Amino acid sequence: MNQPSVDVAPRLRARERVVVHVDSPAARWISALALLCAACWLIALLAHDHRHTHWQAAGRLGWSLTVLAAVALIARGIFLGRPVTAVHAAGAALFVIAGLGAHVLSFDVLGDLLIAGSGLVLMWPTSARPQPGDLARVWKLIEVTSGDPLAPFAMQTGKCYHFSADGSAALAYRTRIGYAVVSGDPIGDEAKFPQLVADFAAMCHTRGWRIVVLACSERRLGLWSDPAVLGQSLRPIPIGRDVVIDVASFQMVGRKFRNLRQAVQRTHNFGITTEIVAEQELDEKLLAELTQVLRESPSGAHTERGFCMNVDGALEGRYPGIVLILARDATGRVQGFHRYAVAGGGSDVSLDTPWRRRGAPNGIDERLSVDMVMAAKKAGAQRLSLAFAAFPEIFDAKQRSRMQSVFYVLIHLLDPLIALESLYRYLRKFHSPGERRYALASLTQLVPLLYVLLSLEFLPRRRRL
Known part of the structure; x- marks a missing residue:
């Protein structure tokens, strides 16, 4: 492992102060030896059932298993390199005291679980605070x-x-x-x-x-x-591909763009018009109307989700470089809007999230995307990213393999949170597949990895609006 070129220790609160560093060969040797001793004691106890006048064999076995579990959890944390903080040490001590108290009150199983769990608490992973x-x-x-x-x-x-x-x-x-x-x-x-x-x-x-x-x-x-x-x-x-439009060469010509042209034309027939505004420049009247659209949108509600492919705080004006493109009907009422983020000094524009009222005319999303491409071209942008097309090979396959069929079913279990196939069908209308993207992970911890990634992407967060 290379040593860092700068001091990279994260800023810690007083209660997060590390009291024991375990990232050393000596700590690993000591933990391995302790685990070996606990295991040997348990083996010896099972092999030689010596009676004791004041401590029954069943009690010795229970205590031995408890100690072995606690030592194993501590050893695991040490081998993972997890430091012991002041709050972890205090928490582990409370677990031990509570476990002993449970034994005094004859709640032996609960006491054993608490004492064994003290090892987990002591080596619980630290976390980084948002910045x-x-x-x-x-x-x-x-x-x-x-x-x-x-x-x-x-x-x-x-x-x-x-x-x-x-x-x-x-x-x-x-x-x-x-x-x-x-x-x-x-x-x-x-x-x-x-x-x-x-x-x-x-x-x-x-x-x-x-x-x-x-x-x-x-x-x-x-x-x-x-x-x-x-x-x-x-x-x-x-895990999928970016969908990135080269705005300079984009034209809706040819048979492959027929569905897109028809969707856009329907909005013109409905009298839909569009305009672009900066999110940080919304007046109170427009902000109130857009907030209503957001809350009425099937994807809006009162919570937000996402980790690596969206910006939070919609309509709060918190972030620079955020623009909105609005779709108004013939009466001037906003029927939907898209939120875009800008990078590279204006060279790159990326769709964050689309919103539309329930019952809004069909084709509004296509119209907003196309009009934003045209506006980006006039502004001198080079690329516009519509969204991320997840697992396109699975959705495009006419005859799926057994593994693809399993993943296809699993993907649709997420439909209440995000309809990936419907999103892909929409993105495919633009015929602009971009670079492939990957998840990089060690698959030896598959179950916790799935929890971590799914919770980051789909665990809801309360909106402020």
């Missing part, structure tokens, strides 16, 4: 990042940031149950990316965090390919 105060620094890096549709989505209230030594590059991440999940690719100066990743891996190593990368682009796979730098091996798993 909303770094938004200005992150926005400057987004402004100089081009060709990355996910760059604007580094802005999110719940994300943490790891910066290069000179602040010219950064990556966004969140932690959950001992995993540091990186959101997309690094932003800023490309020349600093390799050292940035090495420093981030070193920081994760000191905190006992295992690294996962979600939505890594194909061109950045090499950043995460060296186990000597990362301290672990990450396997790339393809």
Whole structure:
């Protein structure tokens, strides 16, 4: 493992102060020896049932299993490199005291569980705190990042940031149950990316965090390919493609664009008009109307979701570079709107989230997308990213393999949260498949990984509006 080039220890509250560092061969040897001793004691107890006048064999067995479980959990935490903080030590002590108290009250099973659980509490993974105060620094890096549709989505209230030594590059991440999940690719100066990743891996190593990368682009796979730098091996798993329109050459001509042209024409027949406004410049009247549309939208409601492919805080005016394109009917009433984020000094525009009223005329989403492409062309933008097409090979397959059929069923279990196939059918109308993206992870911990990734993407957060 490479040593970090700068001091990368995260800023900690007093109660998060590390009291014991376990990232050493000596700590691992001691934990392994303790685990071996506990296991040998249990084996000896089972092999030789010596009666004791004051302590029955069943009691000795119960205590031995409890101690073995606690030692095993502590040893696991040590081998993962998790430090012991003051709050963890205090929590573990409370568990032990509570367990002993439960035994005194003859709740032996509960007491054993509490004492065994003290090992889990002692080695519970630390977490990183969100850094909303770094938004200005992150926005400057987004402004100089081009060709990355996910760059604007580094802005999110719940994300943490790891910066290069000179602040010219950064990556966004969140932690959950001992995993540091990186959101997309690094932003800023490309020349600093390799050292940035090495420093981030070193920081994760000191905190006992295992690294996962979600939505890594194909061109950045090499950043995460060296186990000597990362301290672990990450396997790339393809999860889909960007849908990126070259705005300079985009034209709705030819048979393949017929469905798109027809959808757009229907909105013209309904008298739909569009306009573009900056989110930070909304007046009170328009803000109130758009808030109503958001709440009436099937995807709006009162909560928001997402991690690496969206920006939170819709209509709050919290983030720079956010624009809205509105669709009004013939009476001037807003029927729907799309939210876009800008990067690369205006060279790249990315769709965040679409909203529309229930019962709005068909074709509004297509009309808003097409009109935004035309507006981006006039503004001198180079690329417009509509969304992310997840698992296109599965949806396009006419005869799915057995494994593809299983994944197809599993994907549709998520329909109440996000209808991936319907989204893909919409995106396919634009015929603009882009770069493939990957999830990078070690598959030895598949179950906790699924929990971490699904909870980050789909766990609802309350809207402020």
